[in-house]
Amino acid sequence: MSLWDEEDVTEDEILDRWFDAGVVVLCVTLIIVAIQLSGGV
């Protein structure tokens, strides 16, 4: 068994994963920027 045991994954599924992970990271960044801009710092 390989360490990465996904043999039937498609390009679209991988793009979806990157999109989901990107949204999560973007949310954290936007919160920090929004609080900074609103004078929270």
Add this chain to the structure above:
Amino acid sequence: MPELFTQSSFFPFVVGLFGLGTCYFIWGGQGLFGYPKSDANVEKTVGLWGVWMGGFMQFITGVWLFTGLTWFPVFTKAAPVYMAALAFTAYGVHWFVMGHRRYVHSSAAPDAWMSIAYAWLSIIGVISFFAAGDVPVAIVFILLALIYLSELVGRFSNAPAFLKLQNVWQLLNGIWLMYLTFAFTLNFANGMHFWV
């Protein structure tokens, strides 16, 4: 007579906040987006992250804070620390159970009853931190209350939609906990003044 223990303002909150946040990214992300697909090996790994990040990182923070309130009273000047210590200890132990439960593929049905107690503890946290004027941490407890109320309905009604909703709150709380980790760390380590 001088105090034997000087007060410390270096509260170890970030250890528990980061642990829980990481745990929520893994549990919430996997549950909401379905990646990776659940199988026996994935369940084990997700369970392990629950035990160590959600469990140990919070439990050690809770014990540490209570120690700093009692045996070596160095954190006694900040009122909501008692609530934080209770929450970190209690949520930490509940993650030991949930992570282990998932690791051994045991039934989640009894968690319905657990969710009543933890929804209650979350509401106490909301009241305590709002009363202390600490809105950023109160937001964590609002999201915790939503997590356990969703689980309560989901488990008692056997309604998967509510368990999916629980994953949404978990992921949102993970995002907010990452902000708090950022803010507390830079405030304590670098003297910045982020909203915490």
